[in-house]
Amino acid sequence: LKIDSGKPILSANDQRAMANRAxxxxxGLTAVNVLxxxxxxKTSVIKRLLEALRARCALGxxxxxxxxxxxxxxxxxxGIPATQINTDGGCHLDAAMIEQALGQLAIxxxxxxxxxxxxxxxxxxxxxxxxxxxxVIASVPEGxxxxxxxxxxxxxxDAVVLNKLDLIEHVDFDLDFFTRGVRAVNPAAPIxxxxxxxxxxxxxxxxxxxxxxxI
Amino acid sequence: VxxxxxxxxxxxAVLKELPPxxxxxxxxxxxxxxxxxxxxxxLAECFAEIARGTKVQGAVLxxxxxxxxxxxxxxxxxxEFDGIQRIEPVCRQCGGPNRLSGGSEMTLQNMExxxxx
Numbered sequence: 652l653k654i655d656s657g658k659p660i661l662s663a664n665d666q667r668a669m670a671n672r673a674x675x676x677x678x679g680l681t682a683v684n685v686l687x688x689x690x691x692x693k694t695s696v697i698k699r700l701l702e703a704l705r706a707r708c709a710l711g712x713x714x715x716x717x718x719x720x721x722x723x724x725x726x727x728x729x730g731i732p733a734t735q736i737n738t739d740g741g742c743h744l745d746a747a748m749i750e751q752a753l754g755q756l757a758i759x760x761x762x763x764x765x766x767x768x769x770x771x772x773x774x775x776x777x778x779x780x781x782x783x784x785x786x787v788i789a790s791v792p793e794g795x796x797x798x799x800x801x802x803x804x805x806x807x808x809d810a811v812v813l814n815k816l817d818l819i820e821h822v823d824f825d826l827d828f829f830t831r832g833v834r835a836v837n838p839a840a841p842i843x844x845x846x847x848x849x850x851x852x853x854x855x856x857x858x859x860x861x862x863x864x865x866i
Numbered sequence: 867v868x869x870x871x872x873x874x875x876x877x878x879a880v881l882k883e884l885p886p887x888x889x890x891x892x893x894x895x896x897x898x899x900x901x902x903x904x905x906x907x908x909l910a911e912c913f914a915e916i917a918r919g920t921k922v923q924g925a926v927l928x929x930x931x932x933x934x935x936x937x938x939x940x941x942x943x944x945x946e947f948d949g950i951q952r953i954e955p956v957c958r959q960c961g962g963p964n965r966l967s968g969g970s971e972m973t974l975q976n977m978e979x980x981x982x983x
Binding site for chain 1: 868871875876878879883885888896901902903934939952953954955956963964965966969970972973974975976977978979980981
């Protein structure tokens with residue numbers, strides 16, 4: 652007997668992600684899925700965004716890491732609600748983990764929840780979490796070829812941040828090549844040039860996020 | 867290496883579609899986009915392990931690739947992209963900017979199931 656399906660393999664996760672999105676909307680919250688390789692500066696970018704937005708709305712962070720709670724502790728030290736997910740070796744977050752983390756986070760909107768995914772440019776791509784925006788962070792020391800080498804993740808980005816721009820004089824990074832690479836895989840996503848260390852270049856990104864979250 | 871998660875999700879999806887009188891699943895056809903980041907052999911190995919002891923044990927995984935496309939935003943020329951060759955950001959015909967689309971799907975297409983009479 653032949654049975655036709657045609658359903659996405661990850662449809663159970665997709666459904667859970669939709670339920671998360673509905674719950675977030677009820678709470679007046681907008682979730683941003685932050686994706687990047689390890690060391691691109693995900694936590695540093697998030698911390699800059701929290702500083703810029705904390706006076707304007709409710710904020711919370713869900714930190715995903717294979718091990719430890721270094722990142723969640725850093726956010727909590729800022730006085731902002733955070734919860735840590737440890738995947739115990741897992742290379743991505745999924746919607747079920749976010750469902751649980753949302754229960755622990757206990758914040759109400761209007762506001763934003765940043766979900767820092769596991770540092771990885773491949774595995775998290777196919778797993779919807781309930782986010783309404785995907786922010787992909789690339790950093791200058793990684794090299795200008797990353798969008799063309801990891802097209803899948805850049806293809807799904809709603810916005811791209813190029814971080815560590817202060818290092819551009821010290822490494823061979825071709826900004827034009829990077830920009831053309833992002834454009835080839837994703838013509839629509841805005842690219843923000845930023846430096847989380849100095850805080851340079853965050854105004855436009857903050858304004859875009861505030862607009863997106865309606866705050 | 868997220869193939870173990872994909873294999874687990876696949877087994878759940880297959881079991882959900884099985885009619886009650888199913889005895890054994892013989893073959894499963896999947897469509898895996900070339901940009902989905904799936905290592906097919908790894909997926910097959912994970913799946914064989916995870917399906918052990920279920921009606922799906924021993925089923926053959928038939929993974930068909932789904933190509934991505936590069937479309938020129940200027941002249942509309944379309945080139946298939948297999949996920950391996952170098953992405954050409956620029957159209958070969960006219961030099962216009964290419965746009966990448968498709969290739970991220972992971973779909974359970976159909977399955978061959980042995981049923982009791």
